[in-house]
Amino acid sequence: MISTLLSRLRIWDGEHPHTGDAILVQGERIAAVGSSDELSADTTVDCSGLTALPGLIDAHVHMELNPDDRLPPAQTDLSVAAKARMRERAEAMLEAGITTARDLGGGAWLELTLRDAITAGEVAGPRLLCAGQPITCPSGHCHFWGGEAADTAQADAVIERQLDKGVDLIKVMATGGQLTKGSDPGAAQFDLATLTHIVQRAAAHDKLVAAHCHGTQGIHFAAAAGVSTIEHCSWAGKAGWAADYRPETAALIAERGTWISPTVNRGWQRYLEGRNQQMRERIQGNFAAMRAKEIPFIASTDAGIPGVYHHHLPLALPVFAQIAGLSAEAVLRSATSQAALAIGLHSVTGRIENGLSADLLLVQGNPLIDLSALADPAQVWFRGRPVKSI
Numbered sequence: 001m002i003s004t005l006l007s008r009l010r011i012w013d014g015e016h017p018h019t020g021d022a023i024l025v026q027g028e029r030i031a032a033v034g035s036s037d038e039l040s041a042d043t044t045v046d047c048s049g050l051t052a053l054p055g056l057i058d059a060h061v062h063m064e065l066n067p068d069d070r071l072p073p074a075q076t077d078l079s080v081a082a083k084a085r086m087r088e089r090a091e092a093m094l095e096a097g098i099t100t101a102r103d104l105g106g107g108a109w110l111e112l113t114l115r116d117a118i119t120a121g122e123v124a125g126p127r128l129l130c131a132g133q134p135i136t137c138p139s140g141h142c143h144f145w146g147g148e149a150a151d152t153a154q155a156d157a158v159i160e161r162q163l164d165k166g167v168d169l170i171k172v173m174a175t176g177g178q179l180t181k182g183s184d185p186g187a188a189q190f191d192l193a194t195l196t197h198i199v200q201r202a203a204a205h206d207k208l209v210a211a212h213c214h215g216t217q218g219i220h221f222a223a224a225a226g227v228s229t230i231e232h233c234s235w236a237g238k239a240g241w242a243a244d245y246r247p248e249t250a251a252l253i254a255e256r257g258t259w260i261s262p263t264v265n266r267g268w269q270r271y272l273e274g275r276n277q278q279m280r281e282r283i284q285g286n287f288a289a290m291r292a293k294e295i296p297f298i299a300s301t302d303a304g305i306p307g308v309y310h311h312h313l314p315l316a317l318p319v320f321a322q323i324a325g326l327s328a329e330a331v332l333r334s335a336t337s338q339a340a341l342a343i344g345l346h347s348v349t350g351r352i353e354n355g356l357s358a359d360l361l362l363v364q365g366n367p368l369i370d371l372s373a374l375a376d377p378a379q380v381w382f383r384g385r386p387v388k389s390i
């Protein structure tokens, strides 16, 4: 098996700075983390000046969606050109240092085909976990993707269809969304009994559930039903966006250990630039209140929605740190070890540790001091192979 030693590095292992300065890559895996003076390999690469961290994880993307489209698609574009664009997105993500992503919805399972081609090594791209068609209520959020369900029997049918196609998890739209005309982001789309049924049904097939939630009632139901991740978590209500934070719901989230995937993309910079001071205060106040309850966050962007590009997670993380009031290290954990834990891949990736996949991002400087170091990777390794070299 071919081995490579990445030597004279600064290493941040996904949780903490590591005392070692070398990573031994053997085949697809990390074989050792230790000292440059003690480890050896077929090839040694001097990485002086670089910091190694685990490849990044974006917990919420849509490979199918074109960020340049201003409106949601009436139906999935099945053309050869559309499929080629999906592959281009995947390749750009990998080059940016995103080695794993969770796809939370499409209409025709094209992202599953892409996932399998990446796994087979036919296409360059990150490891993908895919949800297929999200379960939604009739005419509900993203109904155009085909996952409408009016009751538990219809929800079962949607789940069954996704399982047949080979999804990795189930996605449910627990509230309306902004992208779909006629759906109300503040309103719950399913009652607690239906959501609980969906989570149990998925669990019977060893699948986790990700729930799209803007409104507070939907957030509460999703946490109570036992979903694994709450997407967006916008605390929307009658008083407006981010204006309906409820301590009892946050307490439930903390108690259940539900992960929050707030989809803070780089465009949220607009809140930091002060044009909407009130909204900024509300959003930052909600994050502060959630932090006080030690609710765990994972990094995500909702890439594919208008203006949000698939390879921009590294640019979103500094914005996420400021919006959510997190240290650089906390944000890096949310995009590596914590994300891997949340999406069920902690025994595969998310840390620099013996036996895990050699998914590595090498950057100039120290991202623990300045997250902007992530913007221009020096090298990316995926499953033991270099993706991009200096």
Ligand SMILES: [Zn+2]
Residues within 6 Å of the ligand: 060, 061, 062, 104, 105, 302
């Ligand atoms: Zn989404």
